[in-house]
Amino acid sequence: MPDASTVRRAVAASAIGNATEWFDYGVYGVSVAYITYNFFPGEGGTLLALSTFALSFLVRPLGGLFWGPLGDRLGRKRVLALTIILMAAATFCLGLIPNVQTIGVAAPILLVLLRMVQGFSTGGEYGGAATFMAEYAPDKKRGFLGSFLEFGTLAGFALGSLIVLLAGLAIGEAGMMEWGWRIPFLLAGPLGLIGLYLRTRLADSPVFRELEEIGHAESSAGTALKDLFRLYWRPMLTMAGLVIALNVVNYTLLSYMPTYLEGQTGxxxxxxLTIMFLAQFAMMLVIPFAGALSDRLGRKPMWYLSLIGLIVLAVPMYLLMANGFWWALLGFAVLGLLYIPQLATISATFPAMFPTQVRFAGFAITYNVATALFGGTAPLANQALIDATANPLIPAFYMMGACVIGLIAVSTMRETVGASLRGTAIPETGKMPVISR
Known part of the structure; x- marks a missing residue:
């Protein structure tokens, strides 16, 4: 078992790397107006900018299919080093693209291509980082330590909002439209190098090293995907339902909200941006406590609390947000804090659904397929439905529907609190042996 110092470094490497990945999504979400102006001017430009956001998610399942089995065969550390290099480089290059007024249609084409590279890398990043962290964490503290991966996610979103806000205050809206929007994208380069440095300083997870010692990683390479779909289709379906709820809420709140508030409230x-940063910062402060609470109460009670709370309060909070700055901040913060019990526990919950030899692949494939179909498309779907119906409560209804699917999935989920991540599955049952640490 690794010592406390090594565990802390593993947590930091996963969280900072994850923050770099999600920094891009945060920046893009709060920069839709700038992206529209520079790449999709004219009528329907906002929908095209949101479609480009959604497109990167459609590539993520391909990334999951590629990186997942590779991570189960070659190790978590190697794949995570590659994914962070790809993501940081693509985000940095996005900040260098000339606009449509300069190079014409080539500008949006380059934007789309780079977003596809980002989606492909993210297809391996999140599942790999969660698996890496979960396999380092002691069983009884997996919720608490795993919550720091999501702390990194929120930090990436919040940092993106903060940098765009500060840049706008420094150079003004006109400067942001012309060239200032590039600044946060260019910062992804040095952030990626920091994450890469931290990750390469660590050995692979102790659980994966045990698998290597018995030779199972190499021997299962050819049949990993077959075994995954044959033996573990039930946990894959359960996880898919949870991911639908998780990511519809995530991208409706954290990525679409700037577009929504600007368009619907004026x-x-x-x-x-001030509302986004303050609410995301509050969520960051709460998330470790929610993770620790899940180690005591269990993951399922946390999910039930979050899902039911969002179903009950989504419409009232969206009605509240239409009444000005402080009401918008309160409404967004309430929804964000209700979302935390889900977000804080996924890094502890999802990896425990699969045995070591298919854990990376099971997580990456299931997570990214569900996210591609429902999560990354949430901003586009919300905007299109609002345009079609003129109903400003569409995002609330959309989240409520996803949370109903999540409730069904939670009811079929096996409680994973305290379960060991060591060992491989028993082929006849597909169940993990319980080995305490």
Whole structure:
């Protein structure tokens, strides 16, 4: 078992790397107006910008199919080093693309290609980082330590909002439209190098090293995907239902909210960015406590609390947000804090659904397929439905529907609190042996 110092470094490497990945999604979400102006000017430009956001998610299942089995065969560390290099490089290059006024249609084409590279790398990043962290964490503290991966996610979103806000205050809206929007994308380069450095300083997870010692990683390479779909289709379906709820809420709140508030309430960009940063910062402060609570109460009670709370309060909070800055901040914060019990526990819950030899692949494939179909498309779907119906409560209804699917999935989920991640599955049953640490 690794010592406490090694575990802390593993947590830091996973969280900082994950923050780099999600920094891009945070920046893109709060920069839709700038992206529209520079790449999709004219009528329907916002929908095209949101479609480009969604497109990167459609590539993620391909990334999961590629990186997942590779991570189960070659190790978590090697794959995570590659994914962070790809993501940081693609985000950095996005900040260098000339706009449509300069190079014409080549500008949006380059934007789409780089977003596809980002989606492909993210297809291996999140499942790999969660698996890596979960396999390092002691069983009784997996919820608490795993929550720091999501702390990194929120930190990436919050940092993106903060940098765009500060840049806008420094150079003004006109400067942001012309060239300032590039600044946060260019910062992804040095952030990626920091994450890469931290990750390469660690050995692979102790659980994976045990698998290597018995030679199972190499011998199962040819049949890993077959075994995954044959033996573990039930946990894959359960996880898919949880991911639908998780990511519809995630991308409706954290990525689409700036577009929604600017379009539906008439708030200016700086006001919206202030709301986003303050609420995301509050969520960051709470998430480790929620993770620790899940180690005591269990993962399922946390999910039930979050899902039911969002179903009950989504519409009231969206009605509240239409009444000005403080009400918008309160409404967004309430929904964000209700979302935390889900977000805080996924890094502990999802990896425990699969045995070591298919854990990376099972997580990456299931997570990314469900996210591609429902999560990354949430901003586009919300905007299209609002345009079609003129109903500003569409995002609330969309989240509520996803949470109902999540409730069904939770009811079929096996409680994973305290379960060991060591060992491989018993082929006849597909069940993990319980080996305490």
């Amino acid at each position: 708030m200016d960009a700086q006001t919206v």
